[in-house]
Amino acid sequence: xxxxxxxxxxxxxxxxxxxxxxxxxxxxxxxxxxxxxxxxxxxxxxxxxxxxxxxxxxxxxxxxxxxxxxxxxxxxxxxxxxxxxxxxxxxxxxxxxxxxxxxxxxxxxxxxxxxxxxxxxxxxxxxxxxxxxxxxxxxxxxxxxxxxxxxxxxxxxxxxxxxxxxxx
Amino acid sequence: xxxxxxxxxxxxxxxxxxxxxxxxxxxxxxxxxxxxxxxxxxxxxxxxxxxxxxxxxxxxxxxxxxxxxxxxxxxxxxxxxxxxxxxxxxxxxxxxxxxxxxxxxxxxxxxxxxxxxxxxxxxxxxxxxxxxxxxxxxxxxxxxxxxxxxxxxxxxxxxxxxxxxxxxxxxxxxxxxxxxxxxxxxxxxxxxxxxxxxxxxxxxxxxxxxxxxxxxxxxxxxxxxxxxxxxxxxxxxxxxxxxxxxxxxxxxxxxxxxxxxxxxxxxxxxxxxxxxxxxxxxxxxxxxxxxxxxxxxxxxxxxxxxxxxxxxxxxxxxxxxxxxxxxxxxxxxxxxxxxxxxxxxxxxxxxxxxxxxxxxxxxxxxxxxxxxxxxxxxxxxxxxxxxxxxxxxxxxxxxxxxxxxxxxxxxxxxxxxxxxxxxxxxxxxxxxxxxxxxxxxxxxxxxxxxxxxxx
Numbered sequence: 001x002x003x004x005x006x007x008x009x010x011x012x013x014x015x016x017x018x019x020x021x022x023x024x025x026x027x028x029x030x031x032x033x034x035x036x037x038x039x040x041x042x043x044x045x046x047x048x049x050x051x052x053x054x055x056x057x058x059x060x061x062x063x064x065x066x067x068x069x070x071x072x073x074x075x076x077x078x079x080x081x082x083x084x085x086x087x088x089x090x091x092x093x094x095x096x097x098x099x100x101x102x103x104x105x106x107x108x109x110x111x112x113x114x115x116x117x118x119x120x121x122x123x124x125x126x127x128x129x130x131x132x133x134x135x136x137x138x139x140x141x142x143x144x145x146x147x148x149x150x151x152x153x154x155x156x157x158x159x160x161x162x163x164x165x166x167x168x
Numbered sequence: 169x170x171x172x173x174x175x176x177x178x179x180x181x182x183x184x185x186x187x188x189x190x191x192x193x194x195x196x197x198x199x200x201x202x203x204x205x206x207x208x209x210x211x212x213x214x215x216x217x218x219x220x221x222x223x224x225x226x227x228x229x230x231x232x233x234x235x236x237x238x239x240x241x242x243x244x245x246x247x248x249x250x251x252x253x254x255x256x257x258x259x260x261x262x263x264x265x266x267x268x269x270x271x272x273x274x275x276x277x278x279x280x281x282x283x284x285x286x287x288x289x290x291x292x293x294x295x296x297x298x299x300x301x302x303x304x305x306x307x308x309x310x311x312x313x314x315x316x317x318x319x320x321x322x323x324x325x326x327x328x329x330x331x332x333x334x335x336x337x338x339x340x341x342x343x344x345x346x347x348x349x350x351x352x353x354x355x356x357x358x359x360x361x362x363x364x365x366x367x368x369x370x371x372x373x374x375x376x377x378x379x380x381x382x383x384x385x386x387x388x389x390x391x392x393x394x395x396x397x398x399x400x401x402x403x404x405x406x407x408x409x410x411x412x413x414x415x416x417x418x419x420x421x422x423x424x425x426x427x428x429x430x431x432x433x434x435x436x437x438x439x440x441x442x443x444x445x446x447x448x449x450x451x452x453x454x455x456x457x458x459x460x461x462x463x464x465x466x467x468x469x470x471x472x473x474x475x476x477x478x479x480x481x482x483x484x485x486x487x488x489x490x491x492x493x494x495x496x497x498x499x500x501x502x503x504x505x506x507x508x509x510x511x512x513x514x515x516x517x518x519x520x521x522x523x524x525x526x527x528x529x530x531x532x533x534x535x536x537x538x539x540x541x542x543x544x545x546x547x548x549x550x551x552x553x554x555x556x557x558x559x560x561x562x563x564x565x566x567x568x569x570x571x572x573x574x575x576x577x578x579x580x581x582x583x584x585x586x587x588x589x590x591x592x593x594x595x596x597x598x599x600x601x602x603x604x605x606x607x608x609x610x611x612x613x614x615x616x617x618x619x620x621x622x623x
Contacts, residue, residue: 011610031376034185034352035606036383038376045384049392060329064320067309071317078321085321089329091399096333099392103340106385107370110378111347115371126373128355131348133185133606 002165003028003140005125006153011037014135017156021139024152028140032130045105052101053094060093061086125164138164176457181612188453188605192598193356195448199595202447207591213584220577221296229299231574237567238557242575243297244407245549246582249432250290251331251404252425252545255397256433257283258338261345262393265386271461273608274454277349277601278444278594279437280342285589286436287335289582294327296578323406330403334396341389347372348382348603401429408552414491415499415556420483424476431469431515432545434462438538442531444594453600456529463528466519466541473548474516491561498559499551503568507547508555514544 008014014031021029068080114123125138137158139149150161199207224231233241257279264272295301307328309318318325351372354365372378405425408416418424438459445454484496499508518540522528527537559566593599 032374033376033379034348034374035603035610036379037610038379038383040383040387041380043381043384045381045388049388063309067317067320070315071319082321085326088326088399088403089320091395092326092329092333092403095392095396095399096336099337099340099389102385102388102392103344106344106381110381110385111370111372114373114375114378122371123373123375131352131355131372131374132189 001140001142002124002163003138004146004149004153005127005162005164006137006139006150006156006158007127007129007134007160007162008137008157009134009159011135013157014137017137017153017158020156021137021149021152026139026141026149030125030136030138030140032125032136032138034131034133034135037135043109045102045109048105049098049102053098055101056093056095056097057090059097060090063093064089124166127162134159176455177612178616180455180609181616181618183452183609185606185609188600188602188609189352189356191450191453192600192602193353195450196353196595196598197361203591203595207588210584210587210591213581214588215581215584216577217581217584220574220581224296224299224574224578225301231572232297232299232578233569233571233575234297235567235569237560237565238554238569240297240557241554241569242550242571242579243293245546245553246579247290247293247297248404248425248549248553249546250286250293250582250586251334252401252429252549253433253436254283254286254290254334254338255401255426255429256431256437257281257286258334258341258393258397259430259433260437262341262390263397265390266394269461270608271458273604274450274458274600275437275441275462276604277345278441278599279433280338280345281590281593281597281599282433282436282440283338284335284342285586285593286433287331287338288589289586291331291335292582292585323403323410326403327407330400334400337389337393337396341393344382344386344389345601345604346597348374349598349601352602353598397430398426401426408556413556413560414484414489415495415552415559418480418483420476420479424473424480427469427472427476428515428545428548431466431473431519432542434466434469435538435541435545438462438466438534439542440590442535442538444599446531448594448599450600453605456531459531459534460528463522463534463537466537467522470516470519470541474512477512477516495556495559499555502555502559504551504555504558507551511544511547511551514540515548518544 006017008017011033014033015037018029018031064086065081072080074080125136127134127136130136137153139153141149146163153161232243234243257276260272260279261276261283264276295304298304306316307318307325320326347369350365351369351374354362354369357365402422402425405421409418409421411417441454441459441462445451445459481496484492487493499505518537521533521537527533554569558568
């Protein structure tokens with residue numbers, strides 16, 4: 001099902017229009033912008049980072065300990081598994097795995113659904129101006145409802161509205 | 169709303185998003201004769217680098233200046249030099265992001281690119297230094313039929329882990345930051361360029377959900393990269409500090425090296441940004457006040473580095489340790505005194521010129537001083553590494569090195585590798601982060617109360 005995309009010149013009009021559309025009962029309302037307009041919000045990404053960091057720390061220390069134990073060469077009577085030098089490896093692996101898991105999380109959550117869901121094409125409502133200098137509100141609706149949505153968006157200050165439809 | 173109006177902030181607030189996109193997109197791709205001339209020079213240096221290295225692999229490491237007693241000379245010096253330069257890029261892009269420093273926005277993309285390319289260049293030097301570079305296989309902790317495992321108590325192993333972590337994390341951070349900018353380029357180009365950008369942009373559209381996940385991931389990357397800046401160069405400094413020879417065996421090395429790394433990196437940022445800004449016509453985006461702020465930070469790091477030099481000398485004298493006193497005296501008046509005094513002047517004295525507003529807002533001065541600091545920082549690493557090795561405990565183990573053509577060709581040629589990568593980057597990917605510039609403009613508009621009425 002396609003819908004109507006309204007283009008706005010400022011983030012505040014985009015926000016107001018999206019709020020209004022949601023209040024009017026439209027459920028599928030997407031806001032699109034060329035820059036992040038809202039502050040920082042918590043997402044599942046943070047748990048992936050934590051999981052990565054914990055995995056990394058463990059892996060780093062275990063790798064260093066394993067290499068020492070397996071090779072088994074006692075030098076100057078010093079213990080094979082020592083904390084100070086292995087802390088460096090632990091720390092670096094913590095950061096490395098934390099970063100890799102974070103990247104995997106953002107790819108899985110933000111990129112891959114878009115990439116694969118639409119069969120590697122951009123979403124139907126995509127307009128080049130949305131990554132340039134316009135903000136967008138896309139309301140998914142049936143053909144019959146399109147005029148109503150257009151009027152709604154124009155009332156909230158859309159500089160342009162366009163129908164977004166699947167190309168057959 | 170502020171009563172004192174900052175003219176730079178006002179100018180930024182009145183900039184249109186379109187201007188940002190047009191300036192950056194308009195500067196990409198169309199190579200000029202000047203660009204090709206620059207590329208010819210850098211590729212020439214790169215070929216010299218490659219040729220000298222291949223020659224060294226074939227004819228042996230004896231072609232370098234390494235000898236007894238100085239077994240680590242120009243290659244390790246240059247390794248530490250490039251790793252140091254890489255750290256400043258991450259400082260500007262990650263650490264200043266967490267501090268919400270406004271002057272970072274226009275310069276951080278080029279600084280991050282500098283980081284990625286510098287760390288790539290740095291990573292080659294341990295292999296060059298190794299001579300038989302295929303022997304690096306033994307450093308990898310993978311099962312092998314000889315049942316050999318590396319010794320993780322060695323700082324050289326910490327180096328492997330740290331520098332590789334830094335390369336991986338910096339590259340991922342760089343790419344993540346680029347995604348929205350590449351999406352913008354995708355939507356403004358046609359043909360083959362469009363397809364390549366479309367592939368790299370991974371179908372980024374800028375929807376609300378995407379931004380939510382992206383913002384948190386970017387924040388976490390910045391937070392993860394921050395301790396890397398401190399830790400990686402500390403680990404590199406411990407290559408020296410964990411040894412016992414006078415001049416190296418010092419607890420001051422970690423903060424000393426990190427401060428030095430930031431110092432050299434900021435100078436390299438200026439060296440790269442000044443030509444970039446003028447040739448690509450970014451004067452509206454990379455404003456003089458941004459360069460001035462880099463210069464101010466350079467004063468700060470220069471003071472730390474100068475203080476470290478004085479502390480080292482003081483501690484050497486105060487300790488009463490004869491060997492320590494001897495090596496530091498050797499640095500100042502011995503065979504390598506030219507390098508020492510270049511180092512001291514260029515790193516500790518020259519940046520103080522930036523205390524004058526007239527000098528730090530003058531582009532020629534900014535460029536000249538940044539080059540001098542770069543030279544000085546290379547000399548610093550040379551002084552630390554080679555003089556300490558040339559003059560350790562007893563006179564029977566003293567000696568000097570003679571720089572060879574191979575040495576110099578590889579060291580100077582590494583700039584060719586770095587600059588070639590940077591030149592190619594500057595014309596194919598946006599050297600100014602357009603998305604964050606738009607964010608900065610929007611924030612400035614809100615700050616000055618111009619939001620919703622600027623058009």
